[in-house]
Amino acid sequence: MSGQTALLADTTTRLLTDLVTKESVEAAEKGAWPHELWRALEEGGLTLPLVPESRGGAGGTWQDAHVVVRAAGRHTAPVPLAETIVAGWLLAGAGLEVPLGPLTMAPVRSEDRLRLSRAGGGWRLAGTAPRVPWGAAALHAVLVTESDGQAMVALAQTSAARVTADHNLAREPRDTLVFEDATVVAAAPAGVGVSMGSILLYGALVRSAQMAGALEGMLQQSVRYATERRQFGRAIGSFQAIQHALAALAGHAAAAGIAAEHAFRAADRGDPEFEVAVAKVRVGEAAGLGAGIAHQVHGAIGFTYEHSLHFWTRRLWSWRAEFGSESRWAAELGRAVATRGADALWPNLTAR
């Protein structure tokens, strides 16, 4: 990690430690938008790490984005920071202006398609995009569509869509946006390396880092609880059964962390398909197993709404299924590996 990236990690962590509290996450779950948090993130230059400075971004790398997104996951920041980062990158890549405010991206599922068509000097958008992260809470949505066989990136106000509100397990908005010949703010051919699958790919990338961060936060919380909670006259963390369970959780968190970081580095190289698949599979598996261990260590109190463990675990249970589950990415990875053949596995692995 470069010195600059490490500094960014510190800045992000400090900001989130101050502004993401149990109360603010609970308020967000009830639908309140965390104005102060978002303003601080924007003023701190953390929302657009991949947008050039000339367009109002930080002009950084995917590895910069990684430390920001990972910290957001660790702190369960109730804002579309990961979505804004990817959406900003898509806009900048297409040479479009990047508006201020939270962004989202759509469609998020490979089976959904939006239609972009010429209308006079501008563009119009039609189609339904379900499960859009933060949906109406984001001011703008960045859409990837096809027009005349070419991948296009379009920017639309979410107010231009008919919105059906919904949410995931962590009560993060996952709205359905219906565009009915809606006006588009701007549209342009997608940038280099962006295709119809890019939202799924880069969405899986950022969810991997969010989950890796959440696993770290959950591990720290679980260790803290095990040293504080006393039963049979001693801290439960002094029991070998608890120690070994937490050691296993630490292993999953460590594996998740490096898998995610490796995928971001591949994104800087421009061809992260293999590493993103690896990360989403490995981190998603760690999410399920890790959440199980954390709850077991916490006992009944961790099952209450009052305790904050669920802020991590409910996110992990939803995030692992978003932008392609482990089985979806494992199937893609497995087919690619089988096609290249067994003898190519090791050379390919060591070449990356």
Add this chain to the structure above:
Amino acid sequence: MSVFHFALNDLPPEAQALRAEVREFLRATMAGRAPVRRARSWGGFDPEFSRQVGARGWIGMTWPKRYGGHERSFLERYVVMEEMLAAGAPVSAHWIADRQSGPLLLRFGTEAQRQRFLPAIAGGELAFAIGMSEPDTGSDLASIRTRATRVDGGYRVNGTKVWTSNAHRCQWAIALFRTEVVPDKKHEGLSQFLVDLRSPGITIRPIIDLTGAHHFNEVVFQDVLVPEDLRVGGEGDGWKQVTTELAFERSGPERYLSSLALLLELIRHVAKEPDERGAVAVGRLVAHLATLRQMSLSVAGMLQAGENPNLEAAVVKDVGTTFEQEIPEVVHGLLGLEPTIDGGSDLQQVLGYLVQTAPSFSLRGGTREVLRGIIARGLGLR
């Protein structure tokens, strides 16, 4: 309380260039080797192969040239090691000495010991066995009872070592003996010695493993004389030495590659008869493999930087052996093929070998329980 940090580690260009050389060497020397023999990997003991590896300068790579070493980086050594293991090369006639015995002598040995042993190790001509465990001593290593009693000019040794891999094929061993009984302080009074396994009074008996193979031995010492100049370091320094040595042992790339031969056979099978379940199984295992390689590389980077990655190495071994043990289970669950010893397909034979061998993966070099204890201590729980 810390969360372990595994930093990404890039191999330098010279390491990548070396990789091509090693691959070419392995292609030539391992041509036509059946998958089930490759699956034995570091169980394979082949002195001729080890001599060739030594001649290429790939043993003692990081050691000073005056001891026959090559003064190359830990990362270059890492590349050689991972290529050998990925290919299933029979490395065990040199790599115990390369990994443990040599570094131990470099750090704690006398100048005379280094001059005498290191060049032969680096040449691939001298294999070492390790004498640690005893009949009543497994994970609780400090409880060993084999005594080395001071006599004129050296020590007289009495006791028994077990699970001594390849003692019947090695000329030398480094063994841990009790030189003093310190009441209530079992970690004190331990010392390590270079032992010529042909010394009078040593009896080596085979311990056959559950596959019917002979790697392990029981080594009985009956009034064996060990000269004083073959003691490694100071009297009573043994515990510090073995913990250092076990850190070398646990930090290598071998701790996730033991079942690679089976994964490769599974991929061959799935490529021939592709279906969704097979693709998911392969993809999931490859995701684990790729992640473990990054973790292992990260530990190698810490070694290269002169850091002490004991905790991270324990994490890699715990996660890595779990992965190694899962592969035969996944293959069985997916295909339900009967594992075989001789007949059947390559896949069946490799499965037969690994399903039987897998239990040892989380025992050798520190059990899963010992490792999780180390990790828990790193988490601040002990």
